[in-house]
Amino acid sequence: MKKVIAYLAVGFFLGVLFIKSEVASWFRIYEMFQFKSFHMYGLMGTAVVIGIIGVQLIKHKKAKDFSGQPISIADKDRSIARYLIGGTLFGLGWALAGACPGPMFVLIGTGFVSVLVLIFGALLGTFAYGALRSKLPH
Amino acid sequence: MEYLYSPWPWYVAGPLIAGTMLLLTLMGKKFGMSSNLRTLCSIGGAGRFVDFFRFDWKKDQWNLWIVVGVIAGGFVALQFLSPEAPQINEDVVEQLETLGIHSTNTSFVPTELFSLDALLTLKGFLIILVAGFLVGFGARYAGGCTSGHAISGLSNFQVPSLIAVVGFFIGGLVMVHLIFPLLF
Numbered sequence: 404m405k406k407v408i409a410y411l412a413v414g415f416f417l418g419v420l421f422i423k424s425e426v427a428s429w430f431r432i433y434e435m436f437q438f439k440s441f442h443m444y445g446l447m448g449t450a451v452v453i454g455i456i457g458v459q460l461i462k463h464k465k466a467k468d469f470s471g472q473p474i475s476i477a478d479k480d481r482s483i484a485r486y487l488i489g490g491t492l493f494g495l496g497w498a499l500a501g502a503c504p505g506p507m508f509v510l511i512g513t514g515f516v517s518v519l520v521l522i523f524g525a526l527l528g529t530f531a532y533g534a535l536r537s538k539l540p541h
Numbered sequence: 542m543e544y545l546y547s548p549w550p551w552y553v554a555g556p557l558i559a560g561t562m563l564l565l566t567l568m569g570k571k572f573g574m575s576s577n578l579r580t581l582c583s584i585g586g587a588g589r590f591v592d593f594f595r596f597d598w599k600k601d602q603w604n605l606w607i608v609v610g611v612i613a614g615g616f617v618a619l620q621f622l623s624p625e626a627p628q629i630n631e632d633v634v635e636q637l638e639t640l641g642i643h644s645t646n647t648s649f650v651p652t653e654l655f656s657l658d659a660l661l662t663l664k665g666f667l668i669i670l671v672a673g674f675l676v677g678f679g680a681r682y683a684g685g686c687t688s689g690h691a692i693s694g695l696s697n698f699q700v701p702s703l704i705a706v707v708g709f710f711i712g713g714l715v716m717v718h719l720i721f722p723l724l725f
Contacts, residue, residue, distance in 0.1 A: 476571075494714075504676060
């Protein structure tokens with residue numbers, strides 16, 4: 404129960420963050436792909452720089468998680484095709500929807516029914532990938 | 542309280558996103574939002590048709606609690622903490638006008654795309670559905686989305702994540718510069 408509350412709290416904070424930082428705004432994504440604002444680049448840049456420092460510290464110090472287990476961060480499987488093709492398809496959707504999966508959920512709060520259709524589409528896409536997986540280059 | 546009502550600049554939001562990712566790592570979890578789409582498919586019974594969805598989703602339940610929190614946080618932030626819509630670069634506002642999008646600077650997302658009126662047209666419905674489909678399909682194909690690759694993966698010096706992020710940008714640029722003029 405305590406853990407559930409912790410996850411809810413982290414999620415709540417992320418939800419506020421996605422809105423207040425405007426990364427869930429279609430307009431911000433459009434502006435980013437037009438290279439007309441530093442906002443998204445600065446945001447992702449600082450997130451990655453601080454992320455690198457944090458992850459390297461965790462690895463270097465062999466840090467343990469809160470429950471005392473050693474933290475292991477798995478490497479991603481080697482491939483080019485799946486990341487490039489999958490990534491490009493994702494990018495097409497990201498720009499069209501103006502939202503990636505986290506912000507997609509956050510936009511339910513706008514009250515637009517379209518957001519539910521968007522999430523339904525994402526579930527459909529996920530299902531289609533699962534069904535076609537063995538036929539796709541990975 | 543004022544900082545709560547004005548938009549958070551990149552140098553505040555970026556570190557906070559990194560901090561959340563690191564906090565999840567210290568909680569023994571990882572920052573990845575699109576995994577939830579697979580989990581939701583499994584809960585919906587997709588495992589009966591496709592092996593990919595036949596896994597013990599209960600161990601990923603924690604991530605769904607994150608999603609519930611995200612939805613609640615977003616609702617509160619949108620309804621009570623955001624008196625002003627995102628203010629977009631002037632050139633972009635003009636450009637969007639030519640595409641027929643006039644709700645810039647007054648709405649969080651374009652009403653021309655997201656309103657019920659738009660959804661009830663075939664074109665409007667398909668745009669939203671296809672957009673969602675591409676996000677879901679692409680994220681799973683690439684094994685992650687913006688959170689899993691651009692933030693977590695790059696922070697861990699993962700070459701695959703860099704390739705995925707390059708893909709994200711190829712797709713995004715093609716959509717905005719080549720497909721938008723045909724669509725709108």
